[in-house]
Amino acid sequence: MSESRFEQGMKTRRSVLGDAHVDRASAGITEFDDFFQRYITENVWGTVWENPVISKRERSLLTICLMAALGHEEELAMHLRATVNTGASRDDIREVLMHVAIYAGVPAGNTAFRIAKQVFAEIDHKKADQQGETQS
Numbered sequence: 001m002s003e004s005r006f007e008q009g010m011k012t013r014r015s016v017l018g019d020a021h022v023d024r025a026s027a028g029i030t031e032f033d034d035f036f037q038r039y040i041t042e043n044v045w046g047t048v049w050e051n052p053v054i055s056k057r058e059r060s061l062l063t064i065c066l067m068a069a070l071g072h073e074e075e076l077a078m079h080l081r082a083t084v085n086t087g088a089s090r091d092d093i094r095e096v097l098m099h100v101a102i103y104a105g106v107p108a109g110n111t112a113f114r115i116a117k118q119v120f121a122e123i124d125h126k127k128a129d130q131q132g133e134t135q136s
């Protein structure tokens with residue numbers, strides 16, 4: 001029996017965003033938004049992100065551009081964090097944020113660069129903490 005789109009979507013969502021994020025998001029689902037969350041999991045993660053025409057790295061970069069251009073700061077930060085799982089490098093991200101600044105405007109680019117620096121600092125700090133724990 002093949003996996004359902006929901007099951008595949010959850011697997012993809014976890015591989016991109018990480019278990020901790022998906023677990024937090026799932027814990028917050030209520031009767032009010034259950035249908036919406038299922039829709040996102042099946043269609044965004046189980047269909048769009050699973051289409052093999054472009055890679056998860058490319059999808060990640062596209063999503064970062066769109067979130068930055070549209071001013072969706074929380075989603076931008078979430079997808080910047082996800083790059084540790086998608087293979088997009090900081091050089092890749094810098095280049096796509098330059099595109100955002102040119103095509104969506106300097107204010108959108110400024111905000112995106114600020115958020116990226118904050119996210120990268122968090123990632124670096126967490127990585128340093130983990131390395132310190134393993135050396136102890």
